[in-house]
Amino acid sequence: MEKKVLYGLVMLMYLVGSGFSQGEVTWLSNEVEWRLILTTTQLPIVVTVTSSLCGDRCTILDDQLARLSETYGNLIILRKVNILTNPFFAILYNLVNAPIIIVFQTGKEIARLESDLSWxxxxxxxxxxxxxxxPPSDIVQPASDSAPVPSLGE
Structure with a gap:
């Protein structure tokens, strides 16, 4: 019985991973979808701009994006866009090459990485x-160490 419980715990740890929720990387398929995401989300958005002609640099960036998903989980929205099949994105943001990472917050571009795409x-x-x-500023701070600690019997 103990072996089954231990095995179950090990499997649960494997399935849960590090305890952080892993985000999902999805492809942008059209401009309407992009504008909806851009205007409705409260989370930061990281978009990886790729191309089928990009080669090894985009392959490496795909690995970085998977790592980013594991690291930041559901704290950010991760999207990929192929500028050859979705030229609307290249036109909107004046893109001429790939790979590029663009970070958006509150509907606006706030950062762009074009040359150094290292982790x-x-x-x-x-x-x-x-x-x-x-964190909210109205959180009550714990009492200092010098304050008396009430006993359980009182």
Whole structure:
């Protein structure tokens, strides 16, 4: 019985992973869908611009995007767009090459990475842009260590 419980816990840990929710990377298919996402979401949006002619750089960026999904989970929205099959995106944002990463927040472009698409550059731009809302300021801070701790018998 104990072996079955242990096996079940191991399988649960495997399925849950690190405990963070993993985000999903989906393809943008048309301009209407993009405008809807851009105007309705409250989360930061990271768009990876690719092309079927891009080659190894886009393959490497796909790996970075999967890692980004694992790292930031559901804190950001991840989208990919192929500018050859969806030229509307290239026209909207004056794109002439791929790969490119564009970060949007509150419907506006706030950052763009074109040359350095390393993992460090990607995470730096996400971490340094303060994309995530700070905790509310009305949270009550815990009492200092010098305050007396009530006992359970009182």
């Amino acid at each position: 460090g550059a990607i995470t730096d731009i996400i971490d340094n842009l303060s994309l995530f809302a700070p």
